[in-house]
Amino acid sequence: EVQLVESGGGLVKPGGSLRLSCAVSGFTFSSFSMNWVRQAPGKGLEWVSSISASSTYRYYADSLKGRFTVSRDNANNSLHLQMNSLRAEDTAVYYCARDPLYSDFWGQGTLVIVSS
Amino acid sequence: NFMLTQPHSVSESPGKTVIISCTRSSGSIASNYVQWYQQRPGSAPTAVIYEDNQRPSGVPDRFSGSIDSSSNSASLTISGLQTEDEADYYCQSYNSGIHVVFGGGTKLTVL
Numbered sequence: 002e003v004q005l006v007e008s009g010g011g012l013v014k015p016g017g018s019l020r021l022s023c024a025v026s027g028f029t030f031s032s033f034s035m036n037w038v039r040q041a042p043g044k045g046l047e048w049v050s051s052i053s054a055s056s057t058y059r060y061y062a063d064s065l066k067g068r069f070t071v072s073r074d075n076a077n078n079s080l081h082l083q084m085n086s087l088r089a090e091d092t093a094v095y096y097c098a099r100d101p102l103y104s105d106f107w108g109q110g111t112l113v114i115v116s117s
Numbered sequence: 118n119f120m121l122t123q124p125h126s127v128s129e130s131p132g133k134t135v136i137i138s139c140t141r142s143s144g145s146i147a148s149n150y151v152q153w154y155q156q157r158p159g160s161a162p163t164a165v166i167y168e169d170n171q172r173p174s175g176v177p178d179r180f181s182g183s184i185d186s187s188s189n190s191a192s193l194t195i196s197g198l199q200t201e202d203e204a205d206y207y208c209q210s211y212n213s214g215i216h217v218v219f220g221g222g223t224k225l226t227v228l
Binding site: 034036038045046047048051058060062063096101102103104105107108109110 | 118150152154156160161162163164167168173205207209211214215216217218219220221222
């Protein structure tokens with residue numbers, strides 16, 4: 002059974018940092034590109050970042066302006082998102098998903114709240 | 118980057134057919150595959166259509182997808198509407214360099 006489980010969300014002050022993780026099981030993690038997608042409260046889906054299977058290619062939404070860094074650990078089947086200089090508008094549920102082009106499996110999300 | 122524009126909401130009665138559109142702002146809709154995701158409140162999205170018109174395993178054939186180059190848009194058609202189809206629907210595509218784009222989402226009400 003494919004499982005993606007996000008962790009690391011929580012309450013953080015503006016300007017702070019947070020590192021999200023996504024633990025993956027049930028498929029050969031090292032063979033797939035991965036995706037982070039977020040959803041602000043009451044809003045639509047917003048693509049955040051993608052990383053290729055071997056970490057060669059990393060892509061980010063223009064709106065992030067270099068504040069986020071995606072990485073992966075294929076030995077431990079985990080995906081990460083380092084988020085720095087957090088702003089109130091980064092408040093959202095963050096989902097990891099398999100394959101940015103067609104995301105056939107998603108985690109349940111982890112909530113990040115940026116507030117003083 | 119291009120944008121994908123969807124109607125904010127649609128509504129229809131059970132048993133009827135509804136079509137949700139997704140218009141690409143620039144570049145050809147046929148350039149990159151379009152996916153459609155269903156999201157019920159409090160749940161993660163799940164795919165109902167991939168690669169323009171393919172249904173994932175387990176998705177009923179009441180769901181179908183298409184693209185129309187003349188209007189530069191994609192469409193999700195749901196026939197024989199059921200109350201369980203009530204959800205938010207998002208179209209998604211990407212450009213070269215794998216920048217993923219989501220539409221703004223359409224709230225489907227089955228009344």
